[in-house]
Amino acid sequence: MITLQTFFEEARAGRLTGIRCQRCAELAIPPKEFCPSCHQRAWELVPLAGHGTISSFTVIRVPPRGRAPEAPYAVAVVRLAEGVSLLGRIVDIPVDELRIGLPVKFRPLVNEDQTVVGFGPA
Amino acid sequence: MRRVAVIGVGVTPFGKHDRSSGELFAEAAAEALADADLSPGAVQALYYGNVVGGEAERQLHMGPQAASILGIPWVPTTRFETACATSHAAFRHAVMEVASGVSDVVLVGGAERVLNLPTDEATEYFAYASDATFEQPAGLTFPGVFALIARALMAKDGTTEEQMAHVAVKNHRHGALNPKAQFRKEITLEEVLASPKIADPLKLYDCCPFTDGGAAVVVVTEELARRSRRPVWVLASAAASDSMCLHDKKDLTRALATERAAQSAYRQAGLASEDVDVVELHDCFTIAEILATEGLGFFEPGAGGIAAEKGWTTLGGKLPVNPSGGLKAKGHPIGATGAAQIAEIVTQLRGEAGLRQVEGARVGLVHTLGGNTATVLVSLFGLE
Numbered sequence: 001m002i003t004l005q006t007f008f009e010e011a012r013a014g015r016l017t018g019i020r021c022q023r024c025a026e027l028a029i030p031p032k033e034f035c036p037s038c039h040q041r042a043w044e045l046v047p048l049a050g051h052g053t054i055s056s057f058t059v060i061r062v063p064p065r066g067r068a069p070e071a072p073y074a075v076a077v078v079r080l081a082e083g084v085s086l087l088g089r090i091v092d093i094p095v096d097e098l099r100i101g102l103p104v105k106f107r108p109l110v111n112e113d114q115t116v117v118g119f120g121p122a
Numbered sequence: 123m124r125r126v127a128v129i130g131v132g133v134t135p136f137g138k139h140d141r142s143s144g145e146l147f148a149e150a151a152a153e154a155l156a157d158a159d160l161s162p163g164a165v166q167a168l169y170y171g172n173v174v175g176g177e178a179e180r181q182l183h184m185g186p187q188a189a190s191i192l193g194i195p196w197v198p199t200t201r202f203e204t205a206c207a208t209s210h211a212a213f214r215h216a217v218m219e220v221a222s223g224v225s226d227v228v229l230v231g232g233a234e235r236v237l238n239l240p241t242d243e244a245t246e247y248f249a250y251a252s253d254a255t256f257e258q259p260a261g262l263t264f265p266g267v268f269a270l271i272a273r274a275l276m277a278k279d280g281t282t283e284e285q286m287a288h289v290a291v292k293n294h295r296h297g298a299l300n301p302k303a304q305f306r307k308e309i310t311l312e313e314v315l316a317s318p319k320i321a322d323p324l325k326l327y328d329c330c331p332f333t334d335g336g337a338a339v340v341v342v343t344e345e346l347a348r349r350s351r352r353p354v355w356v357l358a359s360a361a362a363s364d365s366m367c368l369h370d371k372k373d374l375t376r377a378l379a380t381e382r383a384a385q386s387a388y389r390q391a392g393l394a395s396e397d398v399d400v401v402e403l404h405d406c407f408t409i410a411e412i413l414a415t416e417g418l419g420f421f422e423p424g425a426g427g428i429a430a431e432k433g434w435t436t437l438g439g440k441l442p443v444n445p446s447g448g449l450k451a452k453g454h455p456i457g458a459t460g461a462a463q464i465a466e467i468v469t470q471l472r473g474e475a476g477l478r479q480v481e482g483a484r485v486g487l488v489h490t491l492g493g494n495t496a497t498v499l500v501s502l503f504g505l506e
Contacts, residue, residue, distance in 0.1 A: 004255055029256075029369060036365075056277075056374055058269035059322040060261055064246035067261050075262050077270055077369055085369040089260045095322075100277050116259040 002030045002045060011108050012115040016048035018084055027084045050106030051122065052080040059095045078104055078119055088117030123221040126356045127347035128503070130158025130340035131465035136304040136453030138237045139334040142179060143172055143457065144191040146336035147233035150458070151192050154231070154338040154465075158350065162192065165340075166225040168199040169216045171209030171232025172457035174247040178236050188233070197229075203457075205251035206406060207492030208232055209337065210460025210499035214359040216341045217501075226346060231338030232457035244332050248456070251493040253367045265321035265329050265407065267368065267494045272323055272409035274374040278424075281412060283323055285427030287314035289408035290327045290450055292436045297447020299437075299478040304333055304453030328408040333453030337462035354468045357485070357502040358390035366496050379498035380417030380489065387500040388419075393485065395419035398502075400470045400480040401441065402463035403489035405448040411435075414489055415443060418500070437478060445470060445478045460490040460499060467503050 002010075002017055007030050010017050020027050024038040027046065034041050057076035060067075067073075074090035076098070089109060090098065103122035108115050132153025134146050141149075147170070155162060170188045175181045185199025202212040209232035216230040236244045248264050249257075257267075275281045291311055297303040309327060317326035347353035362382035365371050371378070388394055395418060403418065405411035412426035420441055421429045429435055435443035446452045446466040449459060467486035469475050486503045 008255075029367070036370075056270045056274040058266045058273065058324075059319070060263055060266050061318075061322070062245065062263065062265065062320050063242065063261060064249050064258075064263055065240075065242040066246070068242065070261065073261055075260050075266055075270070077274075077374065087256050087260060087262070087367065087369040100273070114259055117256060 001043065004031055008115040011117065012110055014108060016050050016106055018046045018048045018082060019043040020046045027082060029084060029086055046082065048080055048082050052078040052104060054098065054100055054102045054104060055079045055085065056100065057090065057098050074098055076119060086117060088119050091118045092120045124223060125344040126217050126220045127342055127344065127353040128339050128356065128464065128468050129342050129347055129350040129353050130154040130160065131468045132157060133302055133337045133462050133465050134335045135302045136333050136335040136455060139235065143175055143233035143235040143336065144184065144188045146235065146334060147188045147231060147338065148192040150231055150233070150336035151229060151338040154229070154340050158340040160227065160340060162194045164227050165194055165197055165229045167219060167228045168194070168197050169202060169212040169228060169230040170199055171202045171212045171460065173203055173205060173208055173234060173251070174236060177247045178239055204497040205492035206404065206454070206456045206459055207490040207497045207499050208457045208460060210463070210488065210490035210501065211361065211497070213339065213460060213464060213501065214361055214499055217356050217359045220341050220343055226343045228341045229338060230341055231336065231461040233336035234455035234457040235334045236332050237334045256367055256369065263321060265324050268407040268409055269321035269324045270368060271374050271413065275409065275413065276323065278375045280424070281427040283315065284311065285431045286328055286408035286412065287311050288430040289405060289411045290314045292430065293405060293444050293448040293450040296437060296445050296478055297451025300447045300452055303447040303451050304331055305447070305451045324407055330406050330449040330454040333455040335453060335455035335458050335462070337458040337465055339461050339464050339468070352472045354471045355504050355506065357393065357504045358387040359501040360386035360390060361499050362386065364496050366494070368494055377413045377417035377495055379495060380414055380491065383498040383500040384418045387502050391502045393502060397485050398441070398487045399483040400445060400467065400486045401443045401489070402446060402466050403443060404491035405444055405450050406454060406491070408450070410491065411443065411448065414491070418487065418489060437480065442480045445475065445480055463488045463490060464501065471503055471505055
């Protein structure tokens with residue numbers, strides 16, 4: 001089974017991993033113990049290609065402590081081609097070009113020991 | 123299960139205070155006990171709410187801390203934390219304790235103190251109520267959470283920034299009538315629309331403020347309520363949850379936990395949304411009020427923004443929403459908010475709300491939302 005640690009270790013290497021319920025075919029972002037749809041515990045790992053489109057986005061202009069040098073920056077919910085959503089930071093796309101439906105591609109953002117989900121131009 | 127009533131309410135002025143959250147709660151609790159005509163010795167349990175005290179005040183174990191400051195250190199206490207729905211969750215459990223026969227008198231409420239912190243530090247602590255693995259590392263803030271919801275809703279059903287601005291204008295107009303509100307100042311549509319962006323499309327006046335304050339209510343049995351001068355009955359108290367991560371929610375434009383909690387509360391009370399005369403709901407951001415009025419069944423999906431624009435939710439409108447000024451103008455001390463909303467509805471049903479009174483209100487609803495729409499409490503109150 002995939003843990004948060006292994007999900008982000010894989011993500012750091014550029015590989016996104018989803019989980020699919022072998023009973024009801026629900027696709028989810030880990031970690032999940034039981035399938036929230038059918039309550040079975042029969043996940044299989046599914047590689048996610050990282051291609052998707054923006055389903056919503058915002059530009060953060062008043063950031064939390066320590067992030068002032070990064071602001072303004074955009075965060076988006078991205079609908080991946082496989083049919084599951086993933087939240088991440090937008091990189092290398094000017095904020096005034098962002099729109100719902102814009103194609104984007106996953107890329108890991110590595111900051112010392114932390115890996116963050118990022119999305120850049122498709 | 124036994125019937126349960128609220129016989130006392132107390133709220134501190136909301137705004138900046140130079141006192142700890144425990145002291146703020148004690149002030150509200152003293153007012154609630156006086157209102158209930160009960161001595162502190164009558165309290166059999168304290169259900170206490172606080173959210174960021176561990177970070178902001180370096181204080182955990184806040185139940186006994188609050189009870190000790192109040193002067194009842196011997197009562198059993200439990201601290202609740204469900205983000206911004208905290209003291210409404212505490213209230214639901216207090217109702218269950220009295221309804222089940224375990225206690226006859228339970229004091230419930232909460233307090234928060236954050237205005238002594240810099241904005242960026244408070245913003246960080248509030249963000250702890252979003253997911254720590256995907257959302258916080260991406261730099262998402264709470265205005266950001268509701269901005270993502272707002273943009274999805276705007277794209278889906280045509281909700282506009284102007285409709286959201288109408289919510290802010292209305293709640294400031296109400297707040298100007300509330301002596302305990304943080305902002306007692308009317309604002310214009312133009313001021314809202316021209317205010318600085320916080321998290322696009324949300325602007326400064328779409329957002330509730332950081333607030334210090336406390337609130338408390340006294341929950342008792344039917345027998346004690348019958349001896350009280352003006353009890354307000356708890357007709358229902360329901361909770362529901364939804365996925366923690368925004369990306370796990372099936373539809374960003376629906377408040378599923380609000381819908382589930384509302385259906386459960388209406389069923390418990392044997393009432394429908396049309397029976398509600400006055401509402402206090404969770405307008406942490408203007409879009410949250412629009413979404414809640416739809417999820418609670420007052421308006422069709424997509425019509426919440428129209429209702430705000432047409433003035434249906436203003437004092438004197440067909441369904442007054444947030445006569446207190448709401449979180450937007452009254453203020454949002456997150457651990458106290460649910461209890462403060464309940465205090466407002468009790469005050470309204472008693473007919474004691476002064477200039478902001480909803481005339482003839484007999485059934486009131488309180489809706490409190492926690493975190494990224496993952497926790498919702500809905501309670502119904504009535505005069506019978």
